[in-house]
Amino acid sequence: MIKAGLDIGNSKISCIVVDYKNPEKVKILSLLSIPTNFIKKNVILNFNDLRDQIELLISETEKLSQTKLNSLNLNLSLLNSKSYYYHSNINIKNEKISELHLKKIINQSEYFEIYDDQFELFNNIISYTVDNNNYFFPPLGNFADNIKINFYKILIKKKYIENISSIINGLKLNIENYIPSPLSTSLSSLTKDEKELGTICIDLGHSTSSISIFQNNKFIFGDTIGIGSNNVTLDIARGVSTTISSAERLKTLYGSLISSPSDDHEIIEIPIISGDRNNFKQITRSNLNSIIKPRIEETLEILWQKIKDHNHGNKKLNNVVLTGGGSQLDNIERYVETIFASGTRVANPLNQLELQKEFNKPNFCDVVGSVLYDSKFYKINFLKNSSKTIKKSGIMGFFAWLDQYI
Numbered sequence: 001m002i003k004a005g006l007d008i009g010n011s012k013i014s015c016i017v018v019d020y021k022n023p024e025k026v027k028i029l030s031l032l033s034i035p036t037n038f039i040k041k042n043v044i045l046n047f048n049d050l051r052d053q054i055e056l057l058i059s060e061t062e063k064l065s066q067t068k069l070n071s072l073n074l075n076l077s078l079l080n081s082k083s084y085y086y087h088s089n090i091n092i093k094n095e096k097i098s099e100l101h102l103k104k105i106i107n108q109s110e111y112f113e114i115y116d117d118q119f120e121l122f123n124n125i126i127s128y129t130v131d132n133n134n135y136f137f138p139p140l141g142n143f144a145d146n147i148k149i150n151f152y153k154i155l156i157k158k159k160y161i162e163n164i165s166s167i168i169n170g171l172k173l174n175i176e177n178y179i180p181s182p183l184s185t186s187l188s189s190l191t192k193d194e195k196e197l198g199t200i201c202i203d204l205g206h207s208t209s210s211i212s213i214f215q216n217n218k219f220i221f222g223d224t225i226g227i228g229s230n231n232v233t234l235d236i237a238r239g240v241s242t243t244i245s246s247a248e249r250l251k252t253l254y255g256s257l258i259s260s261p262s263d264d265h266e267i268i269e270i271p272i273i274s275g276d277r278n279n280f281k282q283i284t285r286s287n288l289n290s291i292i293k294p295r296i297e298e299t300l301e302i303l304w305q306k307i308k309d310h311n312h313g314n315k316k317l318n319n320v321v322l323t324g325g326g327s328q329l330d331n332i333e334r335y336v337e338t339i340f341a342s343g344t345r346v347a348n349p350l351n352q353l354e355l356q357k358e359f360n361k362p363n364f365c366d367v368v369g370s371v372l373y374d375s376k377f378y379k380i381n382f383l384k385n386s387s388k389t390i391k392k393s394g395i396m397g398f399f400a401w402l403d404q405y406i
Helices: 045-066 099-107 159-171 181-189 190-196 229-240 244-254 285-309 330-339 364-371 380-403
Strands: 002-008 012-022 025-035 071-076 082-096 117-131 133-136 143-157 174-178 199-204 207-214 218-225 266-273 280-285 319-321 343-346
Touching: 002 174, 002 181, 002 199, 002 285, 002 364, 012 364, 025 045, 025 364, 045 159, 071 159, 082 218, 082 266, 099 143, 099 364, 099 380, 117 159, 117 218, 143 159, 143 218, 159 174, 159 218, 159 266, 174 181, 181 199, 181 218, 181 319, 181 343, 181 364, 190 199, 190 207, 190 319, 199 285, 207 285, 229 244, 229 285, 244 266, 244 285, 280 285, 319 330, 319 364, 330 343, 343 380
Parallel strands: 002 071, 071 174, 199 319, 319 343
Antiparallel strands: 002 012, 012 025, 082 143, 117 133, 117 143, 199 207, 207 218, 266 280
């Protein structure tokens, strides 16, 4: 089966085509990525140029893979999104739990709520509580007095979806699935054990940084902030009065988050901003690191605050996985371990994908994950037949279905 994924980020656009047999057997047919300046903080700055750029990227990806694409999965940034937890419960007085009970709970919840200006990007059950005991799969067959279902929903601005969708649809392509980009990143970088035991996945991108949490094999949180590794580059350029290209080079070659005594004596020669190309000055490596560390610390603390704001700060999350271009900063693992008090590793896309060396890097985890997404794992199985009825029968079928279970 041919699967394709598109990631429209705030600094680059990437497209991937694979021959997908199962999650353990994926053959990459083509993967391309190009920089873009036409979208910033999820706002399209030049609609026509962005459309042309996406069209060119998809066309080149099709040529490399020797396939004609009809549909794709689309990653979406969670910048300015809303994470929303809700629950619903019923008392059943020591009855045996059936699908009918679970459907009744869902019917009286906010699961089917429709929003005027928000698009529901993700909506799923994250756990069940049966007489104060937690379950992570439908507790069918158990006798109980009370059943509660706990849900997690992500909403993003509908205008953002409409703008991006109009470009893709204008290229005669269908969008199979909309995927939260932090979820996509996790799918290509976290192992089975990490998803089960509880892991925070942090993607330090160019213009944004995102976070996701998996626990008990459930995606229970995702969010994005508008700070990325490019902010570090700009801080360096301003802090030492050098060019942006020189600042990027300094960050990549000399930047570190853990200082050593020798850094005070290591001299780096850099060009300064002037009309004279031969005008240089000297700084120490410790000067450089003193600029990098506060920005990275701020980014990580904001992400940690996001976790605490949604009541995940007390969970046993002893693993942190880092992806994105910013994860390649020297000694970032040790620095993150200190802030999150967790074991930390930097992740490339999963080994079974056997990516070419140029794409087997942390900054391609987001687009690679788009083809690993399987929608059936994020749907409620016992609602499948009901949802088909709704689609076929329209609004009248929906209300008839509600009457059956209320």
